[in-house]
Amino acid sequence: MLESLTRRKGVQQQGKVTTQSYFCSTEQQQQGKVTTQSYFCSTEQQQQDPQEVKVGEDVTLQCQAPRDARIKLLDWIRPDLESAGYIFRFIPGESTTRNQHPLYRGRVELRDPQMKGGDVSVVLKKVRVSDTGTYLCRVGREGEKPKLYNTTQLIVSDPDSKDGNSPVGLIVALTVVTLLLLPVAVVAVVVVWKRQRQRRDEKRTVVMVVPGYPEDNAILRCQTDNSSIIAVEWSRADLKPDTILSYRDEGSVLTNLHPNNKEDRVELEDRDLKNGNMSLILKNVSPTDQGTYECRVVSSGSRWKNIPFLPSEPIRIIRLQVRQPAVVMEVPVRLGDDVILPCQAADPSISDVEWSRADLKPESILSYRVEGSVLTNLHPDYKEDKVELEDKDLKKGNMSLILKNVSTTDQGTYKCRVTSGGSMRTNTTVLPWETITIIRLQVREPAVVMEVPVRLGDDVILPCQAADPSICDVEWSRADLKPDTILSYRVEGSVLTNLHPKYKEDKVELEDKDLKKGNLSLILKNVSTTDQGTYKCRVTSGGSMRTNTTVLPWKTITIIRLQVREPAVVMEVPVRLGDDVILPCQADDPSISDVEWSRADQKPDTILSYRVEGSVPTNLHPKYKEDKVQLVDKDLKKGNMSLILKNVSTTDQGTYKCRVTSGGSMRTNTTVLPWKTITIIRLQVREPAVVIEV
Structure with a gap:
């Protein structure tokens, strides 16, 4: 987008302030077409003499706004630049590098970052010969349209240049050549004009690659500086009809919606169109959504405002490319163990987390909202004793899920996805989902089951040896008992946290309560025939990681089949x-x-x-x-x-x-x-x- 100011009236000199009238216009190019939108604005411009500086110096471009002004917009632009972009733009809460011209990135800053007393001057660092030109300072105050406050002519000279050619002679020579080659020049102008229009279309077109996976949401960005938008239209030329969504701000009404893109598939990111945000959320993206999308708008006062479709040139063209997932993790787990399904987000501003399995109905296993630490959804087959987030505070972006006491029915493909930027959530703003991890869970039988014989009436040691010395909890259980836990023991404090009614302390005891060298073996005393069965020893490790919100998963160490025999003699x-x-x-x-x-x-x-x-x-x-x-x-x-x-x-x-x-x-x-x-x-x-x- 190229912004320009065109003077239409004469100058009235009033001391050092010149009052001028301008048309402020935006020019947009798309596929050989040029559309200019104009609006009238008056300016109170501070008249200044041209500023001359040398290459490599810093220069201050002066501009003074009213001292008590509450500034909502500051623009410094150069109308003579061919490519789009601001020299410097300030909008409260936004980055000053957004839409900044590449030639000026990192070289322009406010002289006074606080803009005290209406000082909106900027410092241009390490000037170049190419910085020569006219600079316009435009300020928008609260409740008013932007006005032009200053025009500065900057001349940059290079003292080391030894070029002695006369500019006048060069102009005369060029004029003669032009007159002699006028037919060729006309053809050349047409060719160049067509190429410029093509380049402008290419600059306005954005190639967008969905960064995650099919079934993700994608945001098609469309942003304008004009806050008086009254209608928006998104379209795809390869569809019949080509309109995906039409929306009129008056009454917040969807005036048209494509049959293949209902409200569960497409939605405006902000229905209030605040700050000119007309971005479209495309939900549950599939390969058929790949294509070229165009965003058109109508602002108040436009001649098109009363018609049901928008014939104007698009302000944004997006080529959407849908890619297959880059990474799918394979996670094996032993039957009966707990398992951590890892999910780590780089963005710490997580708002919501969802874990799902596509083969379940409903497919959502767990949904969690960070604000308020609330479980917003839990699958009927996955209650809180079955699934739990590893860290409910989601510290450092950790959204891993603990799946407890895994069975063969838990085998399947799990997906972890999030929404970020919770501080941006409003009643009309929708946050898109982004897939972080896809995990294929493979449930396997225990690798080793030990057979342990014992004579009736004897004591027996059920062996259990852990390689990890940082044991936190130990549990011995028998699946055929109700409850199935025989003994639970916490190392910190050496506390028995659970003991089965039939297995009192005179019946069962850990061989070493200090669990030295990872010895978690259980002594079963005075064995009877009712003690015959299958015993499981499992542990949690990493006790130093335990917090009020962190859960440690259980890992099975040994499964033992106890066989009780009569005395041999x-x-x-x-x-x-x-x-x-x-x-x-x-x-x-x-x-x-x-x-x-x-x-x-x-x-x-x-x-x-x-x-x-x-x-x-x-x-x-x-x-x-x-x-x-x-x-x-x-x-x-x-x-x-x-x-x-x-x-x-x-x-x-x-x-x-x-x-x-x-x-x-x-x-x-x-x-x-x-x-x-x-x-x-x-x-x-x-x-x-x-x-x-x-």
């Missing part, structure tokens, strides 16, 4: 009434730490407990004092833990169990050693076979 031991008897018990492991003899039909069932370290009986049943029971070898040499039962009576008949703990050198304050049954003995008390009278 039950010994039958007969004894005569009144005799002493040895109940044999022999361990292969010499590193015995504790020995326990028990009878299940007694309450309590423990007869004798003995700790090797210190050779101390740690427990003795009230009915089995030291004159009744005694270990054959208190030193337990060679693993001999046999028990002597003295002066047997009929009440001593029953089933006795001998069990041990081994590895006493490993015992610490937080380490528990499991019990292992060595022998089960059924003691049968009989009457004496013969009594002889002598």
Whole structure:
């Protein structure tokens, strides 16, 4: 777009201020056509002598607005430039480099950034010979149309130039050549004119590539400085009809909408057309949307304002190109694990987040609005115990989703998309969605399932070893239980956060509560047939990352199938009434730490407990004092833990169990050693076979 000012009336000299009348016009070029829109404006122009400077110097272009002016627009332009662009433009809240001419980018700044006292002068740095020309200063005040306040003629000279040719001679020579070659000149002018129109069309045409993925939204930008827009039309020449959308500001009415582009497909970014914003949002873009789009407008006072279509030249042409997604991530996960679906946005001004799966109905899994930290939508199959944002504050653009306790039905393609620029949201402004990540989730069976056998009544260690030492939480569970969690343990504070009603602390215990070296193994005590089943050990890691809004995902370490078996050997031991008897018990492991003899039909069932370290009986049943029971070898040499039962009576008949703990050198304050049954003995008390009278 080329802006120009054309003087139409004479000059009235009034001291140092000259009052002039101008037509302010905008010229637009498209495919061989030129359209000029003009409006009348009066100016109070400050008359100045031409300014002469040398190449490389800085120069101040003077311009003074009313001292109490509330400036809403400042333009410095050069009408003699061929290509479009401002020398300098100031609009509150917008970048001064927007629509700035490339030759002046980075070289122009306000002399007083605060514009105190109406000083709107600019400093042009490191001037060039090409900067020679006429500079116009136009100021728009609150409630008024822009006015021209100053015209400055700048002359830049190069003292190092040694060109001595006479400009007058050059003009005469050019005139003679022109007269001699007039026919050729006419043809050349026509050719150049056509080429200029083509170049102007190319400058007005923008090639737009949808940066994300099909099914994204695309914003087709259309912006004008004229705030008096009353109608907008978007069209595509290859469509029949070619009009996509027509909109009239009076009454906020859509006057036309293409059959293939209903309101769920197209929408103006701002229906109030504030600040001349006529951009179109094209929703759920598909390859068929690729093409050339034209934006036309009508402003108040235009001769076209009362007709239903807009015959004017377009002010913006956009060639839309739709591309396939650049990156699709493959994310594998084990069955039953939690998984993080990563999504990271570069723009920190996120307004809304949406996760979806196209094969679901509805396809939206979770929608979240940052303002107010509100879940605006949640799929019926994905409740809060199933899905959760990794960071609800969306710090540093992290919108990753945690999918919990993954099942085979969770396999599919997930899409993460966002809207940004929440501070721009109004009742009439729509923010477009942009896809950040597409993830194909692959659910796999656990790599290893361990088979662990155990004898009935024994203790058993269910092994679980984590490679990551930064463990935060541990959980053991059995899927066939309701609830399925057996034990949950938090390392910070060494706290049991959950314990199943059937698995109290006398039934289950972590082998090492300090979880040293990643040891998360569980001791299951006094195993019964009901303990048979499949156990799962899983953890969360990275406790230093935990915050009030950050969730740590669970990762399965081990799955164990526990098989409970009957004791391999039950010994039958007969004894005569009144005799002493040895109940044999022999361990292969010499590193015995504790020995326990028990009878299940007694309450309590423990007869004798003995700790090797210190050779101390740690427990003795009230009915089995030291004159009744005694270990054959208190030193337990060679693993001999046999028990002597003295002066047997009929009440001593029953089933006795001998069990041990081994590895006493490993015992610490937080380490528990499991019990292992060595022998089960059924003691049968009989009457004496013969009594002889002598």
